[in-house]
Amino acid sequence: MSKLQLSFGCWDYDRISALTDGTVKPEGIELNWLNMPVEETFWRMMRHHEFDVAELSFSSYLIARDRGFPNFSAIPVFMSRSFRHSGIYINKHSGIKEPADLIGKRIGIPEYQLSACVWIRGILHHEYGVSPSSVFWYTGGQEKAGRIEKIKLELPPEINIQPINEDQTLNEMLESGEIDAFIAPRAPSCFLNGSPNVTRLFTDFVSEEEQYFRKTGIFPIMHVVAIKNEILEKNPWVAANLYQAFVKSKQKVYEGFNQTAALKVTLPWLVSEIERTKEIMGEDFWPYGLENNKATLEAFVTYSYEQGLIKNKLKVEDLFVKSTQEEYVI
Structure with missing residues (x-):
């Protein structure tokens, strides 16, 4: 057969x-x-x-x-x-030193529904008190302009979210300070290229991630x-x-x-x-x-x-x- x-x-x-x-x-x-x-x-x-x-x-x-x-x-x-603590990037001039400083800030994401972004928002909310409704979300292409959500979303009104302009990229906006932070599964090229303006929120992310696993058992x-x-x-x-x-x-x-x-x-x-x-x-x-x-x-x-x-x-x-x-x- x-x-x-x-x-x-x-x-x-x-x-x-x-x-x-x-x-x-x-x-x-x-x-x-x-x-x-x-x-x-x-x-x-x-x-x-x-x-x-x-x-x-x-x-x-x-x-x-x-x-x-x-x-x-x-x-x-x-x-x-x-583990996703490593996936939070900040502009060094944004005044962000710890997770609580993200409240009220402008955060870029390629798509709101990305699994990595869901995890990071959940971790920020449950472990550090930063709720999804306490920040301003900006969606769009990370390195290439024009990215849109794969699935049409129907989000509650308390979520502050808007697309960036069609000719913009989140990588450029993070580098310039037009957004204060960026979360995604892929590191932005400005960080990979050693930009003096961009760093990770958790510089010792491995320790944070180990602590998270020991506490929650979640991988x-x-x-x-x-x-x-x-x-x-x-x-x-x-x-x-x-x-x-x-x-x-x-x-x-x-x-x-x-x-x-x-x-x-x-x-x-x-x-x-x-x-x-x-x-x-x-x-x-x-x-x-x-x-x-x-x-x-x-x-x-x-x-x-x-x-x-x-x-x-x-x-x-x-x-x-x-x-x-x-x-x-x-």
């Missing part, structure tokens, strides 16, 4: 390399991997539903579920995760893996089989990290970093599955609800295909 042919839009993470090189094969499935930057994958999947299986913004997926028109369903495989999730509903309706077994394959592929990465005779990754202190990460986060420091991530998932739903992106505080159990939540697939 021939295998089911599925297109798979995703960036080239180490955690899928065993799947893409054929070391791990999902039972009954042949994946046609299409390697693309995450922004392209998200746009093409959200706007045109081009792929059978795709990496997808957690925020975009959650909004689609809330509005009741998803054409795809997620499995609890998290392609991208990242922020950015991207899920989504499968077209029409695929699942015809082949309901696909979700669990793909989930199992993703778990096995990630395990290959862990096994490579445990080989210390030669470094698998081009980092000189890789062994030390892995040991330190395990000490803080445990052996499975990049967990898949619903139960292992419930606190993180519930926090994101809460943040999205509080920030006006979703109208209903969805149950995390309703966000993922049921067959991937059962014990035997772990």
Whole structure:
């Protein structure tokens, strides 16, 4: 019997390399991997539903579920995760020294609904008392003018938000001081190029992020893996089989990290970093599955609800295909 042919839009993470090189094969499935930057994958999947299986913004997926028109369903495989204290940049002349100083300031964001921005706003609100309604938000292109929201938003009136001019970029505005701060998943080029006007809010962001994890147990999730509903309706077994394959592929990465005779990754202190990460986060420091991530998932739903992106505080159990939540697939 021939295998089911599925297109798979995703960036080239180490955690899928065993799947893409054929070391791990999902039972009954042949994946046609299409390697693309995450922004392209998200746009093409959200706007045109081009792929059978795709990496997808957690925020975009959650909004689609809330509005009741998803054409795809997620499995609890998290392609991208990242602590986000490092993603807050400030103009040095803005008078911002600590998080509370952001209140009343002008903050640039590429899109309000970006998962990274949802996390940063939630962290600022819950950990530092800076509510989303206490600042002025400016949206637009980071390095190239003209970016718009992927999804039309219906935000509460207390959120002060407006697009920048079509010929402006947030990077230039941060550099010049037209905005006081900037939050995003990607560092602005003015910071990367060593601008004397721009720095991070948290210069020792690693310590802040470690403290946040020790306090909350939350390792922020950015991207899920989504499968077209029409695929699942015809082949309901696909979700669990793909989930199992993703778990096995990630395990290959862990096994490579445990080989210390030669470094698998081009980092000189890789062994030390892995040991330190395990000490803080445990052996499975990049967990898949619903139960292992419930606190993180519930926090994101809460943040999205509080920030006006979703109208209903969805149950995390309703966000993922049921067959991937059962014990035997772990």
